[in-house]
Amino acid sequence: MKYSLGIDLGTTFSVVSIIDENGIPKVLNNAEGKTLTPSVIYFGDDEIIVGDGAKEMQAMGDNNIACFFKRNIGDENYVLQFGEKYYNAEDLSVIVLKKLKKDAEAFLKCEVSDAVITVPAYFNNLQRQSTINAGKRAGFNVLSILNEPTAAAIAYGMKDIKDKKNILVYDLGGGTFDVTLVRIEEEIIKVLSTDGDHELGGKDWDDRIAMYIGEKFFEKFGVNPMDDVEYYNDILVKCENAKKQLSQRESTDINVYYCDLKEKFTITRDMFVSLTGDLLQRTRSLSEDVIKSAGLFWEDIDGVLPVGGSTRMPMVLEFIREVSRKKPITGINVDEAVSIGAAIKASMENKNSNDKVMFTLGGYKKTEDVMSHSLGMVALDSQGKKYINSIIISKNKKIPCSERRPYQIRTGKNRNNVLEVYMLQGESEDISDCTVLGKYVFYDIDYVGRKPSVIDIEYAYNKNGVAKVSAVQRETGKKLPLKIEKIPENFKWDEELNEEEEIVHKNVVMAIDLSGSMRGTPLKEAIEASKTFID
Numbered sequence: 207m208k209y210s211l212g213i214d215l216g217t218t219f220s221v222v223s224i225i226d227e228n229g230i231p232k233v234l235n236n237a238e239g240k241t242l243t244p245s246v247i248y249f250g251d252d253e254i255i256v257g258d259g260a261k262e263m264q265a266m267g268d269n270n271i272a273c274f275f276k277r278n279i280g281d282e283n284y285v286l287q288f289g290e291k292y293y294n295a296e297d298l299s300v301i302v303l304k305k306l307k308k309d310a311e312a313f314l315k316c317e318v319s320d321a322v323i324t325v326p327a328y329f330n331n332l333q334r335q336s337t338i339n340a341g342k343r344a345g346f347n348v349l350s351i352l353n354e355p356t357a358a359a360i361a362y363g364m365k366d367i368k369d370k371k372n373i374l375v376y377d378l379g380g381g382t383f384d385v386t387l388v389r390i391e392e393e394i395i396k397v398l399s400t401d402g403d404h405e406l407g408g409k410d411w412d413d414r415i416a417m418y419i420g421e422k423f424f425e426k427f428g429v430n431p432m433d434d435v436e437y438y439n440d441i442l443v444k445c446e447n448a449k450k451q452l453s454q455r456e457s458t459d460i461n462v463y464y465c466d467l468k469e470k471f472t473i474t475r476d477m478f479v480s481l482t483g484d485l486l487q488r489t490r491s492l493s494e495d496v497i498k499s500a501g502l503f504w505e506d507i508d509g510v511l512p513v514g515g516s517t518r519m520p521m522v523l524e525f526i527r528e529v530s531r532k533k534p535i536t537g538i539n540v541d542e543a544v545s546i547g548a549a550i551k552a553s554m555e556n557k558n559s560n561d562k563v564m565f566t567l568g569g570y571k572k573t574e575d576v577m578s579h580s581l582g583m584v585a586l587d588s589q590g591k592k593y594i595n596s597i598i599i600s601k602n603k604k605i606p607c608s609e610r611r612p613y614q615i616r617t618g619k620n621r622n623n624v625l626e627v628y629m630l631q632g633e634s635e636d637i638s639d640c641t642v643l644g645k646y647v648f649y650d651i652d653y654v655g656r657k658p659s660v661i662d663i664e665y666a667y668n669k670n671g672v673a674k675v676s677a678v679q680r681e682t683g684k685k686l687p688l689k690i691e692k693i694p695e696n697f698k699w700d701e702e703l704n705e706e707e708e709i710v711h712k713n714v715v716m717a718i719d720l721s722g723s724m725r726g727t728p729l730k731e732a733i734e735a736s737k738t739f740i741d
């Protein structure tokens with residue numbers, strides 16, 4: 207059988223699943239015999255270790271470690287050096303993906319290349335493209351990119367829900383928080399709205415314990431072990447373990463030895479809750495934004511589906527119960543749901559899948575997803591005074607989708623006529639709050655005489671949530687070639703504007719009465735008058 211993998215490429219842990227020959231989802235074991243592979247890489251002198259081995263080296267205080275790099279994927283300025291080599295987050299993801307591929311092949315005893323890789327729903331264009339690249343570079347045929355909460359909803363939705371339900375997927379992982387509202391119907395799973403914070407996750411809970419310990423240690427001894435990089439990692443690992451223990455019991459101890467000084471700290475659940483209460487409140491406001499943007503209220507939510515390792519913390523479940531006034535949904539493995547959902551999607555997308563799988567996956571539903579970022583372009587504001595983000599496709603619109611806008615440009619006879627479009631992702635009118643995707647330059651625009659040429663530009667999100675822009679010259683019907691250029695980091699939009707001060711862009715709307723009484727000379731005069739006005 208030809209398998210397709212569902213890969214949850216997590217910030218802290220990665221998980222790989224398949225749909226087996228009987229149509230049953232199965233989570234694969236890695237070479238260490240475990241289902242969770244830490245997304246951690248150790249760079250030794252002559253070897254690179256990924257997963258548990260790397261995490262052990264980290265716990266021992268070794269600094270040749272890369273972790274949490276998913277937070278920086280798509281960011282060119284994030285570069286780590288190990289030995290003589292430099293790595294960006296995409297390079298590091300390739301290393302993890304190669305290990306996942308190798309282990310899956312060893313487990314399944316056959317080669318696999320087709321895969322669906324999951325990403326946080328709020329990943330922007332650069333982050334999605336970089337993830338697709340990483341998959342390709344690791345040797346995968348990336349069938350699609352799937353939003354993690356949608357994947358979790360697919361795994362849950364497979365359980366044959368007959369009645370219509372609004373489910374809030376609450377995914378609190380190691381470094382990220384993702385919240386998505388889905389409507390599960392008999393045949394379809396529709397994502398209604400989604401949001402998230404990529405700087406909020408279990409690690410922040412660990413950090414709070416570490417900060418507390420550092421401060422107390424300092425109060426007593428006048429030194430803070432957290433200021434020492436050698437001990438920093440070691441203490442963080444201890445704090446993460448303590449956090450996990452607090453999911454089982456009421457209190458736990460952390461022993462810190464530093465510079466011949468020794469102290470035992472007892473952390474209780476109550477202390478832990480008060481150290482981290484504001485973090486939970488941040489998940490609350492994001493959840494409420496998502497519900498509100500779908501035009502719903504908490505009362506309309508039939509259940510909250512906890513996903514991600516951090517939802518094992520009892521405070522999270524209590525919090526969900528309190529805000530939703532309902533018991534959180536159980537019965538789904540919080541670590542595995544995302545990769546299982548991806549495997550279901552992969553096996554449905556893969557045309558080579560056999561009919562038996564299709565048949566057994568009877569509970570499978572179609573999915574409809576949305577993007578969590580609006581797609582816009584740089585445009586002049588209505589006064590022509592400053593550049594703003596003009597939104598073309600609003601967030602939470604069903605994908606794939608597209609919008610077309612006409613532009614007029616004057617063409618010259620013996621020159622390369624080009625049209626430049628600056629694409630953005632973000633909600634704010636202020637460009638500095640948005641992610642600039644690039645400068646899209648359409649060239650080879652044909653000369654069409656004195657009157658301006660009309661270029662129809664189509665903006666689109668494809669099924670992976672990747673932005674696409676294309677243009678057609680209306681007079682010639684020609685699809686224009688495109689090159690995407692990078693914009694320098696310190697590009698100043700408004701300086702550019704000052705240089706071109708004499709050009710004032712204006713929108714003019716003309717209305718001409720076309721009723722019967724205008725027939726003949728009056729209409730001709732009206733058309734002449736508008737021409738004179740334009741001149």
Ligand code: ADP
Nearest residue numbers: 216217218219379380381408453514515516518
């Ligand atoms: P990601 O999707 O970001 O890779 P996961 O969903 O795998 O993350 O969750 C990892 C996080 O879950 C880590 O911060 C880890 O410490 C936390 N975690 C795992 N098990 C527990 C537990 N029993 N109690 C509390 N937190 C846990």
Ligand code: MG
Nearest residue numbers: 216379514544
């Ligand atoms: Mg996750």
